[in-house]
Amino acid sequence: MRAALVHTCGAPPVAGERAVPVPGEGELLLRVTAASITPLDRLCASGTSYFGAPATPYVPGVQGVGVRDDGTAVWFPTSAGMRPGDGSLAEYAAVRAADTVELPDGVDHRLIAALGLSxxxxxxxxxxxxxxxxxxxxxxxxxxxxxxxxxxxxxxxxxxxxxxxxxxxxxxxxxxxxxxxxxxxxxxxxxxxxxxxxxxxxxxxxxxxxxxxxxxxxxxxxxxxxxxxxxxxxxxxxxxxxxxxxxxxxxxxxxxxxxxxxxNELTPAARSAALTLIATHAAAGHLTVDHTTVRLTDITTAWHRTDHRVVVIP
The missing domain is CATH 3.90.180.10 (Medium-chain alcohol dehydrogenases, catalytic domain)
Known part of the structure; x- marks a missing residue:
């Protein structure tokens, strides 16, 4: 699959190839439709966060939106850069099923990716x-x-x-x-x-x-x-x-x-309830945020853009 890969801490990721992840127990494989670049992603990839320097190469991306095998759209978090494992900035992601939040029909995946944990x-x-x-x-x-x-x-x-x-x-x-x-x-x-x-x-x-x-x-x-x-x-x-x-x-x-x-203090249930409310407001046209959409092939040049929230379409 295509993926953004951090090869060296402190350097921006580059687009490359990565094996499609194999879901473990309690996980499911999602086809990623949108994933944002957040300040936490940049901090983790810098190697200077309090989580320590991540093992490289790895796929960054601490959150995203994807589609399950049954066609249901979900928001999902990852621990990429904080713990071993890959994140959301790829065509597919293996995530804990219990952490996903189902989204309303017709909601803009790019907007939910932009809003997310912020x-x-x-x-x-x-x-x-x-x-x-x-x-x-x-x-x-x-x-x-x-x-x-x-x-x-x-x-x-x-x-x-x-x-x-x-x-x-x-x-x-x-x-x-x-x-x-x-x-x-x-x-x-x-x-x-x-x-x-x-x-x-x-x-x-x-x-x-x-x-x-x-x-x-x-x-x-x-x-x-x-x-x-x-x-x-x-x-x-x-x-x-x-x-x-x-x-x-x-x-x-x-x-x-x-x-x-x-x-970090939130329980999964509290985070899920907040995401559901946010997605409901967004689907109704009551909540939005300025964001820019780029292709995964543009990840290197988009990585350090801070004038807008950048959403990557794998």
Whole structure:
């Protein structure tokens, strides 16, 4: 079969040939229809992740969409790059049957591949971890990214009263606006905590109840100052920095909560339920995310594209 192959950690994969995998006990063979390139794929293939350097050559791809022998479309995860074994960026994948999630008829496989675990993180960081209540005001940082775009839409679908977004690039700001943000605040290179906090408060027109934060760093410290007493900030990434200049006084004075979120904590049942909800929203036309589709033969040039979520069609 055709497959993307990482031969050397730190180098992009190349298109090549790989034996069709043989399913083990409890596994099934899927014909892959779409698989996204995610930040986790790049991290694992770099050889610098906390999982350690993977044995090479291997097929990357920690998630994808495929079709069973009976024609049923499913979303599936893999542990490629984290444990020995191949992933989704190939024509076929052998996966644990219990981990697959059946998809609605007619849903766009490329869109589900683009949303995938990023949308799961957005959904559960908002609702399970962030305890979003109907009518609450939400601030989404990094709203031009895949998690951010999904979070804006999913917050509104969950009953948020309004969503304020913040994004760095002009394209990201436009994506956040298209996703449904009431106001989009530009994040600028020279931002300081006080200045950005002032701009966020002004744009929001009052305190917010919940912040979804895939950035950390200065944006998180600024967003913390926009929260109402008892408000929550849920962090699920560090794209703007591994540390943030948080101050004690606002935390104590507002009895604020800072919460961490990771998909790694999810049970298979919780992940499946979130994926089913996401696929239902997507099939109904209520949830989308900007993405670019490429052929497997273009994997090397597409590997480091970060301006869009890249979906590979094997």
């Amino acid at each position: 949308a799961v993180a957005a959904q559960l960081a908002l609702t399970w971890r962030g305890e979003l209540q109907p009518g609450e005001r939400v601030l989404v940082l990094g709203a031009g990214g895949v998690v951010g775009q999904a979070a804006v839409q999913l917050a509104l679908l969950a009953g948020a009263g309004s969503v304020i977004a913040a994004a760095r690039s002009s394209a990201g700001q436009q994506r956040a606006a298209r996703a449904g943000a009431a106001v989009v605040v530009p994040l600028e290179q020279g931002d300081d905590v006080a200045g950005l906090a002032s701009r966020l408060r002004s744009a929001a027109g009052g305190p917010v109840d919940l912040v979804l934060d895939p950035l950390f760093g200065i944006p998180a410290a600024a967003a913390l100052r926009t929260l109402r007493p008892g408000g929550r900030l849920v962090n699920l990434g560090s794209a703007a920095g591994e540390t943030a200049p948080l101050e004690s006084a606002p935390l104590r004075a507002g009895s604020l909560r800072i919460l961490g979120y990771t998909n």
